[in-house]
Structure formats: structure tokens, C-alpha cells
Amino acid sequence: xxxxxxxxxxxxxxxxxxxxxxxxxxxxxxxxxxxxxxxxxxxxxxxxxxxxxxxxxxxxxxxxxxxxxxxxxxxxxxxxxxxxxxxxxxxxxxxxxxxxxxxxxxxxxxxxxxxxxxxxxxxxxxxxxxxxxxxxxxxxxxxxxxxxxxxxxxxxxxxxxxxxxxxxxxxxxxxxxxxxxxxxxxxxxxxxxxxxxxxxxxxxxxxxxxxxxxxxxxxxxxxxxxxxxxxxxxxxxxxxxxxxxxxxxxxxxxxxxxxxxxxxxxxxxxxxxxxxxxxxxxxxxxxxxxxx
Numbered sequence: 001x002x003x004x005x006x007x008x009x010x011x012x013x014x015x016x017x018x019x020x021x022x023x024x025x026x027x028x029x030x031x032x033x034x035x036x037x038x039x040x041x042x043x044x045x046x047x048x049x050x051x052x053x054x055x056x057x058x059x060x061x062x063x064x065x066x067x068x069x070x071x072x073x074x075x076x077x078x079x080x081x082x083x084x085x086x087x088x089x090x091x092x093x094x095x096x097x098x099x100x101x102x103x104x105x106x107x108x109x110x111x112x113x114x115x116x117x118x119x120x121x122x123x124x125x126x127x128x129x130x131x132x133x134x135x136x137x138x139x140x141x142x143x144x145x146x147x148x149x150x151x152x153x154x155x156x157x158x159x160x161x162x163x164x165x166x167x168x169x170x171x172x173x174x175x176x177x178x179x180x181x182x183x184x185x186x187x188x189x190x191x192x193x194x195x196x197x198x199x200x201x202x203x204x205x206x207x208x209x210x211x212x213x214x215x216x217x218x219x220x221x222x223x224x225x226x227x228x229x230x231x232x233x234x235x236x237x238x239x240x241x242x243x244x245x246x247x248x249x250x251x252x253x254x255x256x257x258x259x260x261x262x263x264x265x266x267x268x269x270x271x272x273x274x275x276x277x278x279x280x281x282x283x284x285x286x287x288x289x290x291x292x
Contacts, residue, residue, distance in 0.1 A: 039237035041135060044251040044269045047283070049133025050074050052119035054110040056093070063095045063110055068121045068131045070104065079108050085171060088192055091158040092285070098185070101173040105185045106131075109160045111287040115140050115258025116265035120285035122162035124172075124186035130164050132188070132283045134267030138257025141236030143201050145260070152198040155264045156291040159210050161191030161284035168217040190216040195286035197227065197264050199256065204232040206240075206254075210268075210284065225270055225284075227252055236261065242270045249273045254286075262290045 050067030053076075061081055067074045077097060085094035091111055098105040106123040115138055122132035144153060167187040175184055193213035199206045208227035215222055223244060230240030236257065242250035250273065254266025265287045274280040 039233055039235060039239070039253075039255070041267070042239050042251045042253040042269075045134055045253050045267045045283070047133035047269065048131040049119075049121050049135055051076075052108075052110070052121065052135050054112060054117060054119050056110070056112040056117075061093055061110075063108055063119065065097075065106075065108060065119075065121050068106060068123060068133055070126075070131070079106070082171065085190070087158045087160050089158045091287075092160045096171055098171075098173055101175045101185075102179070102183060103185065105172055105187050107162055107167075107171070107188045107190070109162075109285055111265075111285070113258075113263045113265075113287060113289050116255065116263040116287055118265040118267060118285045118287045120160060120162060120267065120283055122164075122188040122283050124167070124188045125164065126185050127183075130186075130188070132162065132164075132281075134269075134283050134285050136253070136255060136265035136267050136285070136287070138236060138255035138263070138265055140258050141256050141261060142259055143261065146202070152200050153261065153290060154292045155195075155197040155199070155208075155288035157195055157286065157288040159191075159193040159195040159213070159284060159286050161193070161210075161213070161282045163189040163191055163215070163280060163282045165189035165215070165280065166217070191222065191282060191284065192216055193222075195288055197254070197266070197286070197288060199232065199261065199264075201232070201261065206230055206232050206238045210286070223273065223275060225249070225268070225273065227266075227268075232256070238266075242268050242273075244273055250282075260290070264288050 055062040079095035092109040095108040108121040118136035197208035207229040210225040213222035228241040239253040241248040250270030252268035
């Protein structure tokens with residue numbers, strides 16, 4: 001459980017700143033035999049999220065979450081689909097949960113592609129604290145055949161994040177008249193942007209960046225986050241530092257999946273990464289397909 005940041009002074013400061021898993025079967029290919037990544041997700045990234053089961057059915061998608069709750073015994077809870085919160089390009093489906101108007105509101109995002117999927121879950125906070133975490137998985141990873149052009153393999157797509165700041169509150173249930181603002185739940189602040197992951201499978205190295213980041217409720221531009229270079233393990237997993245200007249500001253992890261490593265899923269946690277504002281924390285998710 002983590003502290004949330006109060007929003008009034010924060011909004012002013014930001015405005016002054018610039019800035020199971022149902023995978024499809026793989027069809028073979030690649031330079032090595034397929035394997036499933038087994039390395040653990042970094043603890044800072046998974047945080048309060050114990051497990052998530054996402055079924056990306058086109059007409060009836062489902063998300064069941066265990067964890068990211070205040071009660072001491074984490075129980076599997078099904079979230080409700082909320083299309084109005086989907087990422088701008090529609091790559092990530094949104095879900096939410098709020099048992100009643102004075103209970104915690106939680107936002108979740110999920111995406112699945114061939115060979116990889118990920119889930120992000122963060123509560124808006126209540127009584128000064130919030131919960132959050134992210135998870136990802138991949139299967140069928142195979143190192144691509146040697147690249148005669150000696151070029152990096154690129155992965156591109158949308159990024160979604162959730163911060164411990166207030167969103168516009170449109171997803172919240174209306175509270176009873178006269179409710180003291182001190183006990184009104186909050187909606188976690190949405191962050192949308194673009195993600196690029198570059199992989200050199202001859203050297204088994206990875207790096208990338210999260211750019212064009214926007215605090216959705218305010219339309220405020222946020223600083224780029226770098227996925228600092230790290231080693232790709234034999235099972236396709238990787239982990240390292242989130243940085244800004246080469247200075248660590250958090251942790252990330254991920255895994256490649258599918259034939260010829262045609263997809264990647266990963267997540268991050270960053271803190272104190274918004275210029276001029278202290279105490280900001282963010283969990284983020286990227287689930288991408290190969291773009292070259």
C-alpha cells in the first residue's frame with residue numbers, strides 16, 4: 001500500500017511543467033526452440049497485484065484480479081468492462097471496480113497479442129493511500145534467426161500508465177449529498193503515450209523508451225522515461241532500471257514471446273519522475289508487436 005498525492009497543488013505544479021493466460025498457439029520459426037519465460041516479475045512492479053487472469057474475447061472480455069485491495073485476504077474479483085476508459089488507439093481494454101460510492105475505485109488495463117499479454121491495476125486511493133501493480137507473461141519465445149543486416153528488432157505501440165494523482169472522476173459513482181470531501185474516493189490518473197522497445201538478439205540486449213506521455217485528465221505533457229539497456233535472458237525475460245537523463249527513477253521488467261520473438265510484454269514502476277512535483281508514482285504497461 002502506498003501514499004497518494006493530493007491534487008490541488010499538484011495540478012497547478014503540473015500545468016507549469018512541460019514536458020489463466022489464453023495465448024494463441026505459436027506456429028514455429030525462429031533461430032532456437034521455443035521456451036516460456038520463467039523469471040519472476042520485479043517486486044517493485046508487481047507490488048500489490050498478486051495475480052490477474054485476462055480473457056480477451058471480442059464480445060465478452062473478462063478480467064479477474066487477485067490483490068490490489070485493502071482487505072487482508074486477497075480474493076479473486078471480477079472487474080467490469082469500461083470502454084470509455086480504453087487507451088486512445090484502442091490497444092488496451094479498460095476495466096474498473098467500485099463496490100459502492102464510498103468504496104475504493106480501481107482502474108485496470110489489459111492487452112493480449114500472440115505470445116504475450118499484460119495487466120495493469122491501480123486504485124485511486126482512499127484515506128490517503130492507494131494500491132497498485134502490474135503483471136505480464138509470454139510464451140513460445142524463440143530467438144529470431146540471424147539478422148544479416150545486423151539491425152535491431154523493434155517493437156512499437158501504445159503505453160498506458162496509472163499515477164497516484166487524481167483523474168477527472170468521471171468513472172466514480174456519485175456520492176450521497178453532503179459527503180465530506182475527505183472521505184470521497186479518487187480515480188487513478190491515466191497516462192497515455194507511446195512505447196518503443198529495441199532488441200539486439202545477437203548480443204541479447206534490450207533498451208527502449210516511453211515517450212509522448214500525457215496526463216490524460218489535464219492534457220499535460222509528461223517527461224519521457226527510458227528503458228535502460230539490460231540483458232535478455234535465455235528464456236526471453238529481461239529487467240532493469242527506468243531512467244531519466246541516465247538517472248534511475250524506477251524499475252521495469254518484461255518478456256519476449258511468440259515465434260521469431262514477434263511480441264513483447266512488460267511493465268514498470270517509476271517515482272519522483274515528474275519535474276517540479278515530489279511524491280508522484282506510476283505503474284505502467286506495454287504490450288507490443290514487432291514492427292520490423
